[in-house]
Amino acid sequence: GITRNPLKGQSKDIHTQILTLIKKYIEHETAIVLHVIPASVDFTTSESMKLSKDYDPNGDRQLIAVSKIDNELYFKHV
Template sequence: MTLSDALYNETAIVLHVIPASVDFTTSESMKLSQQYDPEGDRQLIAVSKIDKFDKGIKDKLRGLGPGSMSLRLGCVAVLNRSQDEIDQKISFDEMKKRERDFFKCHKAFEHVPDTYKGK
């Protein structure tokens, strides 16, 4: 099923995977989905590479400010495994712990509600 096919289907939810370092609005999938779901009722953003976040990420996750998208289903930020972590066969449980620690350690995320952070 193509993105445009999914967007025609009113029961489909579109998951956009967008790196934290780019404006969400410039994503090709976001541009296409605006034609079919301009209110953002059926869209969700998984913000990848959160360790490479840009200034203002706290607001972008909440759909506020430049480069963000206000979507009913919102955004969730996730910390990706590095190639070294994959090669070292780091377990998913360990990665979840590293992700939690990452969000606790960075001031940019201290006032971001947990619902916007991966688990």
């Protein structure tokens, strides 16, 4: 995932390092970008979705896997 706050022992610029690594891979036109997003998160606010729009504005190379959907369905019925 995209970490914003470094844990103990991690570099203070961990967020920048992760973004640089992600960009290195998604800039290639043959790359498929897989977004794994929890069902509780609004997809439009996902940092990975925003980032990949710079390299794939039409979303032709992007797939979304929604995780934890069972949790969301359960809590909506309680």
